[in-house]
Amino acid sequence: MLFMVIERFKDNDMVPVYQRVREGGRSLPEGLRYVDSWIEPNFARCFQLMECADLTLLQEWVLSWRGFGVIFEIVPVVPSKDTRAVVDPFLDK
Numbered sequence: 001m002l003f004m005v006i007e008r009f010k011d012n013d014m015v016p017v018y019q020r021v022r023e024g025g026r027s028l029p030e031g032l033r034y035v036d037s038w039i040e041p042n043f044a045r046c047f048q049l050m051e052c053a054d055l056t057l058l059q060e061w062v063l064s065w066r067g068f069g070v071i072f073e074i075v076p077v078v079p080s081k082d083t084r085a086v087v088d089p090f091l092d093k
Helices: 015-024 055-064 080-090
Strands: 002-009 033-039 045-051 070-077
Touching: 055 070
Parallel strands: none
Antiparallel strands: 002 045, 002 070, 033 045
16 A cells, blocks of 8 residues: 655754664665655655555554654555546546
């Protein structure tokens, strides 16, 4: 399953997070895959696309970031191409 992880940085300060990633990586448990990420220009939020089959891996990952001033929102998402396949039969009704 795919998840959009929305990270909010305390005081829009993502420097501590970037330092931790540079020094020790993303701290992903085995089975949780980082796909890509995007950052707002004002550094307030990061949007990360993650993939895993076991939701407890996301919980484990979030817990590993305690104390870094990051608040996580995790939203399950479906790729547009997959949604299109579900919607297509309904378009001509």
